[in-house]
Amino acid sequence: MRWIRQRLVVFVALLVLLYLFAPIVVVMLMSFNEPKSKLSYTFDGFTWANWAHPCRPYGLCDAVSTSLRIGLLATVIATALGTLMAFAMVRHRFRGRSAANLFIFLPMASPEIVLGSSLLALFVSSGFGGRLGFWTVLIAHVMFCLSFVVVTVKARLTGMDSRLEQAAMDLYANEWQTFWRVTFPLVFPGILAAALLSFSLSFDDFIITNLNAGTTVTFPMFVWGSAQRDIPPQINVVGTAMFLLALVLVLGGELARRRRTR
Amino acid sequence: MSAVGQLGAAAAAPPAKVERSGRRFTGYLLLLPGGLWLLLFFVVPLVSLLAASLYDPNGSIEAGFKMTWHFQNFVDTMADYARPFGRSLWYSLLTTLFCLLLGYPLAYAIAMKAGRWKNLMLALVIAPFFTSFLIRTLSWKLLLSDNGFVVDALKWLHILGPDGRLLATTTAVVTGLTYNFLPFMVLPLYASLERIDPRLIEAGGDLFANPFTTFRTVTLPLSMPGVVAGTLLTFIPAAGDYINAQLLGTPRQRMIGNDIQRLFSAGAYPTAAALSVTLMAAIVVLVLLYVWRAGTEELV
Numbered sequence: 001m002r003w004i005r006q007r008l009v010v011f012v013a014l015l016v017l018l019y020l021f022a023p024i025v026v027v028m029l030m031s032f033n034e035p036k037s038k039l040s041y042t043f044d045g046f047t048w049a050n051w052a053h054p055c056r057p058y059g060l061c062d063a064v065s066t067s068l069r070i071g072l073l074a075t076v077i078a079t080a081l082g083t084l085m086a087f088a089m090v091r092h093r094f095r096g097r098s099a100a101n102l103f104i105f106l107p108m109a110s111p112e113i114v115l116g117s118s119l120l121a122l123f124v125s126s127g128f129g130g131r132l133g134f135w136t137v138l139i140a141h142v143m144f145c146l147s148f149v150v151v152t153v154k155a156r157l158t159g160m161d162s163r164l165e166q167a168a169m170d171l172y173a174n175e176w177q178t179f180w181r182v183t184f185p186l187v188f189p190g191i192l193a194a195a196l197l198s199f200s201l202s203f204d205d206f207i208i209t210n211l212n213a214g215t216t217v218t219f220p221m222f223v224w225g226s227a228q229r230d231i232p233p234q235i236n237v238v239g240t241a242m243f244l245l246a247l248v249l250v251l252g253g254e255l256a257r258r259r260r261t262r
Numbered sequence: 263m264s265a266v267g268q269l270g271a272a273a274a275a276p277p278a279k280v281e282r283s284g285r286r287f288t289g290y291l292l293l294l295p296g297g298l299w300l301l302l303f304f305v306v307p308l309v310s311l312l313a314a315s316l317y318d319p320n321g322s323i324e325a326g327f328k329m330t331w332h333f334q335n336f337v338d339t340m341a342d343y344a345r346p347f348g349r350s351l352w353y354s355l356l357t358t359l360f361c362l363l364l365g366y367p368l369a370y371a372i373a374m375k376a377g378r379w380k381n382l383m384l385a386l387v388i389a390p391f392f393t394s395f396l397i398r399t400l401s402w403k404l405l406l407s408d409n410g411f412v413v414d415a416l417k418w419l420h421i422l423g424p425d426g427r428l429l430a431t432t433t434a435v436v437t438g439l440t441y442n443f444l445p446f447m448v449l450p451l452y453a454s455l456e457r458i459d460p461r462l463i464e465a466g467g468d469l470f471a472n473p474f475t476t477f478r479t480v481t482l483p484l485s486m487p488g489v490v491a492g493t494l495l496t497f498i499p500a501a502g503d504y505i506n507a508q509l510l511g512t513p514r515q516r517m518i519g520n521d522i523q524r525l526f527s528a529g530a531y532p533t534a535a536a537l538s539v540t541l542m543a544a545i546v547v548l549v550l551l552y553v554w555r556a557g558t559e560e561l562v
Contacts, residue, residue, distance in 0.1 A: 107300065110542065
């Protein structure tokens, strides 16, 4: 009894992890499904065909490629701008700094439907209503990724010992050398994490995208559209592949970290 | 300090002054590109949304909308949409509560008990994120379906009546919402639990407090910043979400996001904008009240 009581928290935590993973298991399983009818929600039979021909459902791969292009561009822009902002917030003291801090936090604290609808209101009132598509989606994605980048990079910068930079300066490194040889390599994991976060936020966004995409179809929009009709099992292939890719990245990062600290 | 101090420093050592003011300038320069982006695509849009909510509701996309300062929009939309509005807030409140109940033990176990498995467990919390939000919600549809094993198991345990169902009920919508926003609760909770000095908890034990008293008087109060940040990061997105209500519920469970989305795609901009502004205002008021009650100013 005492043994159970001491491990109760761990036991509950494992149950919660199970809750987090239950749908993933379903997604993986369904990626091998061979549905009997178009509107099938049950597992009818095992097949490799979905993995062999992921592009079979019309428009699926176009949607994935649109999402990839938007995601990569949004990641590059948001990570660059956000990293600069994080440096400003942590390494510089200036008037209005706490106001800037709040300002950067606000997009994170606004419901997506409000962010999406306000951008739509802007695009419509400035005459861009007919030109919604790739670029308006990109603009929106950079906007909501920015805050997350700033917060992530800021956390890394704050945890960094600034005496390392002072030491470099003491050893006659100029500001440029100090930045590229000391600061940047130390902050890099934070920037990488921010980029990864941006990409997954962008790739996954539906609510804001749907309001500002016009006729452009991203992957989540494709999933939404097919959820109203029939769900091709290939959607689960993409979901599983994304999950495995993320797992490889995360585990690889963890292994590299353990090797370095050993 | 400020001006006078700097003048003094400048008199003593002119080069230092040049450098310092140069650095302060750098701060603004670094903020400029991102700040401009946020100004143009976050602040200006919010203003346009506010403006759109006051347009004449009789306009259309083709004919254009006229600015008539039509404040009546707010009264009309509230009369029509009070129910889904209240439902959204109620569902997100429930979601926040469940996320806290499930997320706290998980965050606690990762921060205090996981040892060298800490990073791996954290990665496991984030990993499901990478499979699309929509795909995961769709798979809940399958998990909760009428002949699925969850329903069967609950019937067997007599928790659910023989003709009971989960899909297309409030339970399904709140389950989905809780699921989707749980990581937003776990991560801030973990961050604040992780920061607690374990010696403080040991001290609680040394002073003859039982584990529960130690938790109530030491651990919980010290983790409050995480609780506040986590509840905000769960409540706010949940209030605006409509994916869970759409995929796991019926029109009887619809939330305000469903209506905003529907009205926008139907081109009823003034009504949709008024609803959106009302949602934002309600959230801002609730959050301010909550933060004021919780007394935590440090959020990020």
